[in-house]
Amino acid sequence: DGGITQSPKYLFRKEGQNVTLSCEQNLNHDAMYWYRQDPGQGLRLIYYSQIVNDFQKGDIAEGYSVSREKKESFPLTVTSAQKNPTAFYLCASSTLQMTGTGGLNSGNTIYFGEGSWLTVV
Amino acid sequence: ILNVEQSPQSLHVQEGDSTNFTCSFPSSNFYALHWYRWETAKSPEALFVMTLNGDEKKKGRISATLNTKEGYSYLYIKGSQPEDSATYLCHSGTYKYIFGTGTRLKVLA
Numbered sequence: 237d238g239g240i241t242q243s244p245k246y247l248f249r250k251e252g253q254n255v256t257l258s259c260e261q262n263l264n265h266d267a268m269y270w271y272r273q274d275p276g277q278g279l280r281l282i283y284y285s286q287i288v289n290d291f292q293k294g295d296i297a298e299g300y301s302v303s304r305e306k307k308e309s310f311p312l313t314v315t316s317a318q319k320n321p322t323a324f325y326l327c328a329s330s331t332l333q334m335t336g337t338g339g340l341n342s343g344n345t346i347y348f349g350e351g352s353w354l355t356v357v
Numbered sequence: 358i359l360n361v362e363q364s365p366q367s368l369h370v371q372e373g374d375s376t377n378f379t380c381s382f383p384s385s386n387f388y389a390l391h392w393y394r395w396e397t398a399k400s401p402e403a404l405f406v407m408t409l410n411g412d413e414k415k416k417g418r419i420s421a422t423l424n425t426k427e428g429y430s431y432l433y434i435k436g437s438q439p440e441d442s443a444t445y446l447c448h449s450g451t452y453k454y455i456f457g458t459g460t461r462l463k464v465l466a
Contacts, residue, residue, distance in 0.1 A: 240400070269454065276366075278458035279446070326401075328454075345391065346454060348400040 239263065242327050242349035248357045249314065249321065257312045257352045259327030266332035268310035269346065272296060273324045282325075285310055286332055314354060325352045361449055363457035370437050371465050377433040378460040380447035384428030392421055392432055393446040395459065401446055404432075437464040 240261045249255045261268065267286050271279040281294030285304040299318025304310055310329075314321045327349040362381045370376045382390060389408045395401040405414040410425040418435045434441055444459040 271456070276458070278361075278363075279448075279456040281454065284454075345403040345406060346448075347403075350398075350400050 240327060240329055240347055240349035242325075242352050244352060245350070246353045246355075248355050250357060252316045254313055254315050255354065257314070257325055257327075257354070259310045259312065259349060260308055261310075261327075261329045261347075261349075262308060263329055263347060264307070265329035265347070266307070267330045267344075268304070269328040269330075270294075270300075270302065270310070270312045271326045271328065273326065279326065282312065321354055322356050323354060325354060327352075361447060361455050361457040363445075363447060363460050365460060366458060367461040367463070369463045369465060372437060372439060374437050375433065375435045376437055376462070377431050378445065378462075380430045380432070380449075380457055382428050382430070382447070382449040382455075382457075384425060387425045387428070387449065390423055390425075390430050390447060390449045392430070393448070395444040395446055397443075404445075432460075434462075437462075439464045439466050 243258045247255055269284040270282040272282055273279050280296050282296055282300050283291055283294050283302045285291035288304055288307050291302050291304050299315055301313045328346045330344045330346045364379050389406055391406050392404040393401040394404050405421045407423040412423040414421050420433045423430045432445055442462055442464045444461045446456055446459045448454050448456040
């Protein structure tokens with residue numbers, strides 16, 4: 237079945253450690269996204285990628301890094317520089333839809349993974 | 358409005374009641390408005406995509422309307438059932454997928 241797979245579902249991180257959350261999609265989508273949710277808040281965009289080997293910072297990229305070496309994969313690394321990493325992380329993907337000026341628009345539906353819970357211990 | 362805003366933040370209704378909630382978004386440079394339904398421990402699922410002012414979409418007991426000139430969309434649920442309990446998210450944005458905080462709906466049996 238087509239879909240987005242995130243792993244692990246639950247992850248505990250020690251202070252000062254880097255951890256990587258995996259996101260794989262078999263929907264043949266060009267664009268992939270990482271969001272973070274904190275209690276009582278909406279989904280905030282961390283990073284997004286429109287094409288292999290290219291990615292852009294979202295609203296809260298500090299302390300995170302990503303790579304997009306393959307179309308299917310968009311792993312997120314939560315670095316020790318992220319001061320408050322405990323949160324729920326959602327990966328998503330969509331087909332790519334460009335505006336007339338070459339930007340990304342929000343016309344296409346996003347499909348989500350089931351999320352990863354990260355807790356700092 | 359600089360961001361996408363949803364109200365109310367949470368809502369409890371009795372089974373059988375009809376309810377509605379709001380998504381407000383920047384009306385300038387509007388391209389599309391999406392509604393998603395997010396059940397606990399599951400992925401958000403797309404409900405509607407609307408692009409035209411005056412659009413109205415319907416799926417079973419759930420419907421949505423769009424006013425792009427004033428920058429809002431309403432989601433209506435007719436005859437709420439316990440299985441409608443979820444967080445309802447909307448998003449809009451011309452170059453970023455900007456989400457609202459969601460409306461958490463609890464339908465009491």
